[in-house]
Amino acid sequence: MDTIAIKDLTKTFNGFTAVDHITFSVEEGELFGLLGPNGAGKTTTLNMLSTLLKPSSGKADIAGADIYKERDAVRRKIGMVFQEPALDTKLTGRENLEFHAMMYGMNKEERIGRIDEVLEVVELRDKENILVENYSGGMKRRLEIARGLMHRPKVLFLDEPTLGLDAQTRRHIWEYIQRLNKENNVTIILTTHYMEEADYLCDRVAIVDHGRIVIMDTPDRLKDLLGGDVISLEVEGDIDSFMESLKKHDWIKTLKKYDTETCQHLGIGENSICLTVEKGDKRIPELISEAQNMDYKIVSVNLHKPSLEDVFLHFTGKRIRETGDNKNETRRDMMRRRMQG
Amino acid sequence: MIEWIAVYVLWLRELKRFYRSKSRIIGSLVVPLFFLVFLGFGFTKTAVAGVPEGVDYITFLVPGIVGMTMLFSSMFAGISVLWDREFGFLKEIMVAPVKRVSIVLGRIVGGMTTTMIQGTLILLLSTFLGFKITGVMPLLGALLFMVLISTTFIGLGLVSASKMTDMHGFQLIMNFVIFPLFFLSGALFPIENLPSAIKFLSYIDPLTYGVDGLRASLIGASSFPFMVDLIVCIGFSLLMVVLGTYLFDKSESV
Numbered sequence: 279m280d281t282i283a284i285k286d287l288t289k290t291f292n293g294f295t296a297v298d299h300i301t302f303s304v305e306e307g308e309l310f311g312l313l314g315p316n317g318a319g320k321t322t323t324l325n326m327l328s329t330l331l332k333p334s335s336g337k338a339d340i341a342g343a344d345i346y347k348e349r350d351a352v353r354r355k356i357g358m359v360f361q362e363p364a365l366d367t368k369l370t371g372r373e374n375l376e377f378h379a380m381m382y383g384m385n386k387e388e389r390i391g392r393i394d395e396v397l398e399v400v401e402l403r404d405k406e407n408i409l410v411e412n413y414s415g416g417m418k419r420r421l422e423i424a425r426g427l428m429h430r431p432k433v434l435f436l437d438e439p440t441l442g443l444d445a446q447t448r449r450h451i452w453e454y455i456q457r458l459n460k461e462n463n464v465t466i467i468l469t470t471h472y473m474e475e476a477d478y479l480c481d482r483v484a485i486v487d488h489g490r491i492v493i494m495d496t497p498d499r500l501k502d503l504l505g506g507d508v509i510s511l512e513v514e515g516d517i518d519s520f521m522e523s524l525k526k527h528d529w530i531k532t533l534k535k536y537d538t539e540t541c542q543h544l545g546i547g548e549n550s551i552c553l554t555v556e557k558g559d560k561r562i563p564e565l566i567s568e569a570q571n572m573d574y575k576i577v578s579v580n581l582h583k584p585s586l587e588d589v590f591l592h593f594t595g596k597r598i599r600e601t602g603d604n605k606n607e608t609r610r611d612m613m614r615r616r617m618q619g
Numbered sequence: 620m621i622e623w624i625a626v627y628v629l630w631l632r633e634l635k636r637f638y639r640s641k642s643r644i645i646g647s648l649v650v651p652l653f654f655l656v657f658l659g660f661g662f663t664k665t666a667v668a669g670v671p672e673g674v675d676y677i678t679f680l681v682p683g684i685v686g687m688t689m690l691f692s693s694m695f696a697g698i699s700v701l702w703d704r705e706f707g708f709l710k711e712i713m714v715a716p717v718k719r720v721s722i723v724l725g726r727i728v729g730g731m732t733t734t735m736i737q738g739t740l741i742l743l744l745s746t747f748l749g750f751k752i753t754g755v756m757p758l759l760g761a762l763l764f765m766v767l768i769s770t771t772f773i774g775l776g777l778v779s780a781s782k783m784t785d786m787h788g789f790q791l792i793m794n795f796v797i798f799p800l801f802f803l804s805g806a807l808f809p810i811e812n813l814p815s816a817i818k819f820l821s822y823i824d825p826l827t828y829g830v831d832g833l834r835a836s837l838i839g840a841s842s843f844p845f846m847v848d849l850i851v852c853i854g855f856s857l858l859m860v861v862l863g864t865y866l867f868d869k870s871e872s873v
Contacts, residue, residue: 328714331871354716364707368636380628381715409639425711 281306281465286336289322296322298489309459311480312469319489320469324435328358341432359426361437363418367411371421382429396424399454436468473586487594504584505531507558512550512577540597625717629725637733651688651741669809671840681745682833683806688741689768696730697776719868730773738765760836767852768829774859781866804830825855
C-alpha cells in the first residue's frame with residue numbers, strides 16, 4: 279500500500295518551472311530520499327506535499343488524502359522539519375516545543391515526556407530556558423529538528439535535516455530518524471545533498487536535477503548501475519587519443535573525462551579521466567602497462583567503490599554543487615572514501 | 620469546529636511576545652501620550668467649534684486618543700503576520716493540523732488582549748491629566764467599544780497583510796490607510812467641522828463610530844446615537860474578521 283502517491287506534480291513560479299512533472303510513490307514505512315543540488319526543486323516539492331504551496335498541476339495523495347482538496351486531513355497526518363529556521367525567537371527553546379505540542383493536540387504528560395526526550399537527543403536540555411534569539415545557528419537547527427521529531431506523524435518530511443551540523447550531532451539525528459522510521463513505522467521523505475546521508479539512511483533514493491527525477495532506486499542498485507569500481511586516472515599528454523585507445527576494451531563499462539570543476543574538487547590535475555570497471559584492483563596494472571606502451575605517463579591512480587556521488591556524476595554530468603560552508607566537509611568525506619576504496 | 624487549545628496557545632504566544640518586548644510597549648504608548656499632552660494642553664484655552672457645551676478640549680480628546688491607540692496597535696497586531704512570515708514561523712503555524720479559523724481567532728484574541736492593555740493604560744494615564752471616568756457603566760461601555768475597534772482593525776491588518784509579501788509595504792499602509800483613518804475619525808476634532816466632501820469619507824471610516832461610541836460612553840456626548848455607533852461597530856468588526864480570515868486562508872505562507 280502506497281502511503282504517498284505523486285503523479286505529475288508541477289510547480290511554476292512566474293514562468294520558471296521549479297518542479298517539473300515529478301511522479302513517484304512511497305510505501306508505508308519507507309525512508310525515501312530526494313537527492314539533488316540546491317535549487318533542484320526538492321524544497322518546493324516538500325512545500326507542496328505539506329500543503330504550504332499549491333501545486334500548479336498534477337496531484338498527490340498522502341495517506342489517502344489529496345494535498346489540494348483535503349488539506350486539513352493531510353496536515354493531520356504529516357510532520358515537517360523546515361530547511362530554514364521556523365522558530366519564534368522571542369520564545370525559549372522549550373516554549374517553542376510546547377507551542378508545537380499543543381498545536382498538535384498532545385496532552386500534558388505526553389508533552390513533557392516527549393519534550394525532554396527530544397531535547398536530550400539534540401543535546402539542548404541545558405539551554406531549554408534560553409530565548410531562541412540567543413541561540414547559535416547550530417542550536418536553532420537542532421531545536422528545529424527536535425520539534426519535527428516530537429509528534430510522531432504517519433508521514434514525516436525532513437528538508438535537509440542535518441544541514442550545517444557537526445558529525446557527532448549528525449550521527450545522533452540519523453539514529454533518531456532511523457528509530458522513528460523502524461520502531462514507529464513513520465514513513466519519511468527527506469531531502470539532502472549529502473551523499474553519505476542518502477546512502478546511509480534511505481531505503482530508496484531519487485536523484486533530482488532541474489525539477490525532474492533523473493533516476494530512482496535503492497542506493498545499492500544505483501551504485502551497481504555503474505558496474506564495478508571507479509578508477510580515476512590522471513595522465514600526462516593527449517588525453518583524447520588515450521581515451522580513444524581505451525575504448526576498444528569491453529571490460530571498461532563507462533569512460534568519462536572529468537570537467538574542470540570536478541578536478542579541482544578532487545584535487546587532481548585537469549587531464550583526468552574516470553572509468554568504471556569490474557575488479558578494478560586487477561585492472562590497474564593492465565591500464566598502467568597500456569599507458570606505458572603508448573608513451574603516456576600516469577601521474578596518479580585512484581580506485582574506489584562507486585558512491586552515490588559517482589552515480590550523480592554519471593547521470594547528470596556534474597557533481598552536486600556545494601555551498602561554501604560545507605565544502606571542507608565534503609572534501610573530508612571524499613578523502614575518507616578514497617582511503618576506504 | 621474551533622480548536623480551542625490552538626487558540627489558547629496562539630494567544631499565550633502573543634502575550635509572551637508582548638511582555639518580552641517592553642521597548643515596544645513603551646514606544647506604542649509614547650506617541651498617543653504626546654498627542655494627549657501637547658494637543659490637550661496646547662488647545663485647552665481654545666474654543667474648538669463643535670465640542671459640546673461644558674466639555675473642555677482635553678476631555679473631548681481623551682476618547683479620541685484611546686481610539687487612536689487602539690487603531691495603531693490593532694493594525695500592527697494584524698499586520699504582524701508578515702513578521703512571522705519573514706522569520707519563517709508562519710510555516711510552523713500553517714503546517715499544523717489546525718483549522719485556519721482557529722489560527723485567525725487565536726491571533727485576533729491575542730492581538731485584542733495586548734491592544735486592550737495598551738488602550739486601557741492610555742485611559743488610566745489620562746486620569747492623571749485631569750480626565751474623569753464617571754462610573755462603572757461608562758467604563759464598561761468604553762471597554763466594549765475598544766474591543767470592537769480592536770477586532771475591526773486587526774481584521775483590516777490581516778487583510779492588508781494578505782496583500783503584501785513583506786514588511787516593506789508597512790510604511791505605505793501607515794501613510795495611506797492608518798493616518799487617513801485616524802484623521803477622518805474625528806479623534807482630534809468634531810467631524811461636523813469638515814467640508815461635506817471630506818465628511819462623507821468620515822462616515823465610511825469605521826473608527827468614526829468607534830471614537831463616537833467611546834465619547835458617548837465616557838463623556839455622554841456624541842455625534843450619533845449610542846445604538847447607531849454600537850450596531851455600525853459590530854457590523855464593521857464582523858465584516859473585517861470574515862474578510863481577514865478569508866484572505867488569510869487564501870494567501871500563501873512561503
